[in-house]
Amino acid sequence: MAASRWNAATVITLLRIPVAAPGAYLLARGEHLPLAVAFLVAAALTDILDGWVARATGTVTDFGKKVDPVVDKIVIAGVGVILVLKYDVPAWIFAAAVVRDVAILAAAAVVIKRRDVVVPANFWGKTAAMVMVVYAVAAVAAPASAVTTVFLWIVLASLIVSSASYAYDLYRVMRSGERRRT
Helix, strand or coil, X not given: CCCCCCCHHHHHHHHHHHHHHHHHHHHHHCCCHHHHHHHHHHHHHHHHHHHHHHHHHCCCCHHHHHHHHHHHHHHHHHHHHHHHHHCCCXXXXXXXXXXXXXXXXXXXXXXXXXXXXXXXXXXXXXXXXXXXXHHHHHHXXXXXXXXXXXXXXHHHHXXXXXXXXXXXXXXXXXXXXXXXXX
16 A cells, blocks of 8 residues: 555655744844754754655655655755845855756656656755755854855755766666556
């Protein structure tokens, strides 16, 4: 029997947006920054927790594999815009993250349509997301510091590595010629 799309893991995934929203609001206003960061870190932790819960309870679903990266992109885009406009995060790094995410979502849609296979998020993609969270915290806490600059370059490297990793995963699925058996 297949797991229901509405399970604990999916609920945790969907909670990421309302958990991140107050943090984004406070960040945009420049108020209560430690609390804003706490909300955003809590939202990032749901990205780890949802996958763990899905695997531990045997409720990994294609729906969850599809919705998780979309929720990630919504949160990253919302916070990214605020960081660029208010905290002097370079627009080019935000643009690089958006281009990577759009390319991954578009390629994944092609794989789903042609092979009926959902390629899940991978280690490098999750690592890139966590590095972006650390960079965001650094950009808010110490915008002009050497540590923040180092994390900026680590974000760029993680975007490149995760892009290559996803490209390989998607290519491998397309080359396999297999379709999911229903």
